[in-house]
Amino acid sequence: MGVLPDWDLEPMAERYTLRLLHEAPDENAFIAEHGAAIRGIVTKGEIGASAALMDRLPQLGIVACYGVGVDAIDRAYCAKRGIPVTNTPDVLTEDVADLAFGLLLAAARRIPAADAWVRDGSWVREGSMPLTTRVWGKRMGIVGLGRIGSAVAKRAKGFGMAISYSGRSPKPDVPYTFYPSPAALAPEVDILVCCAMGGPTTQGLIDRAAIEALRPGAIFVNVSRGSVVDEPALVEALRSRRIAAAGLDVFWNEPAIDAEFASFPHVVLAPHAASGTVETRRAMGALMQENLAAHFAGRPLPTEIRP
Ligand code: 8YV
Missing domain, CATH: 3.40.50.720 (NAD(P)-binding Rossmann-like Domain)
Structure with missing residues (x-):
């Protein structure tokens, strides 16, 4: 196209x-x-x-x-x-939220690796694949509870998750717990999903402090803009395996993304395709x-x- x-x-x-x-x-x-x-x-x-x-x-x-x-x-x-x-x-909201969940499930349950395990004969040679990480019932934090963030929250409810969020201010009539910043939200959740809009007001919003505040074993998903995240800090957290998994649709340098992402088996990548x-x-x-x-x-x- x-x-x-x-x-x-x-x-x-x-x-x-x-x-x-x-x-x-x-x-x-x-x-x-x-x-x-x-x-x-x-x-x-x-x-x-x-x-x-x-x-x-x-x-x-x-x-x-x-x-x-x-x-x-x-x-x-x-x-x-x-x-x-x-x-x-509006017209793309539900598909973007679907892909956020798709990336989350794919990264946590290692679906691409599972597929390869069957195709390449590992199942026959080695038996069961290594165990993965549960998604259902975990605590999800959403950075940016706009249209897409709210659609992600709707899905999270179906997965039995406790939901919290960060944003500029608490939303009226929202039953989820509010935190004033991603750094305050990160240590309280098992899964952090970035749905904030891009642009100068959110540049680096998920900063090094927020990435470092993620709990060991946390999962990170981004379907908004790469610019919202301190990408070198994210790469470091993935390299050290402090973060268990990530599902990423957006990056700093698209489409020529940091090549290290592709070396991580615990990361699932998509080519800015959430509305696709x-x-x-x-x-x-x-x-x-x-x-x-x-x-x-x-x-x-x-x-x-x-x-
Ligand atoms: C792209 C998007 O625009 O809506 C957005 O903000 O990033 C996407 O929907 C889409 O990939 C069209 O190129």
């Missing part, structure tokens, strides 16, 4: 004149050629839109993000120029296109993010 699936690109190509920056060999030359005519940017969580780029697009009227996280878009710049930014909330089901990607594309259509028709935008 390119930057967007064909089921989005094809209808968009009928309505708009598309210029595909990610396919251009030279960004500078591309902007010099097309910049003056560009009226909208379609981007996604992992790519974004910088002030330097947008500064060269005098007619820019909208930035439509194919994804919920808009941390890679310079929203302060957009606000200054009055350019609306839209995203695709056909159903959700179709819904994300449809919502992104509705925002574009509304903008160009002068209608209110369905999911504009307020500056």
Whole structure:
């Protein structure tokens, strides 16, 4: 798949004149050629839109993000120029929460290793595989109890877990225990799941103190943004085996992630794919296109993010 699936690109190509920056060999030359005519940017969580780029697009009227996280878009710049930014909330929530649980189960129960144990004949040669770690009934801490964090909590209830969370402030009407920071939350849980939004306000929020406060044998899962975590501290905790397992969908340097992650048998990796089901990607594309259509028709935008 390119930057967007064909089921989005094809209808968009009928309505708009598309210029595909990610396919251009030279960004500078591309902007010099097309910049003056560009009226909208379609981007996604992992790519974004910088002030330097947008500064060269005098007619820019909208930035439509194919994804919920808009941390890679310079929203302060957009606000200054009055350019609306839209995203695709809600439609991906349940799939991202599913993958958080998938990664948790895969990492704790060593599902990839179990699969290999059967396929490579270890079962026949050596018998049972090494024992793994229970998930059911453990204490789960969620960093960021927004839409996705709440959907993770819903699943955790089904797994008989005691749930607590950290965030900017306690949420009203939430029965879970609140801690003011990941470092305060970490020592109280067996499983820490990062669901906080990315961006400057959460950069390094799960800091070295939080990673070091995790209990020996804890499990860490991240389905939000790599930037939220002190990644070298996480790698150290995994290297020393103080953390029993991790399930990671997001990293500092995507897609060329720290190679050490791939050397850890107790870590399950995914390529920033938590929203990656056909159903959700179709819904994300449809919502992104509705925002574009509304903008160009002068209608209110369905999911504009307020500056
Ligand atoms: C990506 C995401 O945008 O929604 C987000 O914030 O990170 C993802 O859904 C998705 O991979 C589309 O590229």
